Amino acid sequence: MEAAQRREEILGILQDSTQPVSASTIAGRFKVSRQIIVGDIALLRAANHAIAATPRGYILTDAAAQTGRLVKTIACRHGRDNLARELYVIVDNGCGLIDVIVEHAVYGQISGQLHIFSRYDADCFMEKLEKEKALPLCDLTGGVHLHTLSCPSEEAYERVLNELRKDGILFEK
Template structure:
């Protein structure tokens, strides 16, 4: 059976339709298999779709189209610092107050701003994240910056974000932004 070779635009159009129909995350590998391209091409396609305003989120299990992208949730970037052993407690503090940890970002002096999606919404997501780290040879991104890192947090209201910040402060995880880091705040 002969494969139909799609142009990049055609492939992205079909990919977008696939994501819109799917109720479950689709891994980059699975998407690549469907369209006979590498995972790296899928990553590039997702980036191009996002640049056109499509709300596609990355989860630990794959990509999803954020169907309720029109919601009016509030977002805030916080700067935190902790040890590897405290990562689960930090994430639990955020989700227990109703927050979603959208990403993690470090500001490395050599590599610059490095961001990775997390989309952690529950303690179940936290357990999976921690387990995935234990099973891999990887470590927390924040290890590249002595534990200092940023999270974009989403919640239903500014009050909830304030409560999250206060709880992180009480646990001594919250750190003040340096003067040159104010551009990271939203």
């Protein structure tokens, strides 16, 4: 199979998936190395395909917009001790975390794609942070950060706000 054809098929895989797909999974399907797939994804991005790399794999970033869900942004502030609680409040109320955004003094806006839609996703994210000994982006900004949420309804969004507010996680001033 030629590389161009493989890239078209990779796009098809991502279009058919509602969940992130790992580079290893894609590589296994085409019997190539994971690094070949990483290169293919880079070329697809360079060709203006909206592909995000999440902790669990690649996803088309416009997929969430096609579901008809509300997209909202919230500001939060907490330390690592409340990270899991924040994630659980959001997913337990039916919403999903698309990304995290921080304002860095040197680099400006930095964002990380999360695509966390369940407690399982949240637990995988937390385990990966621990395993890799990685710091969450909010550590760069004294805990202040933004999240883009995908919500099934205004009511679900309001439930998230109320619980985060009650826990002292919602950043409001």
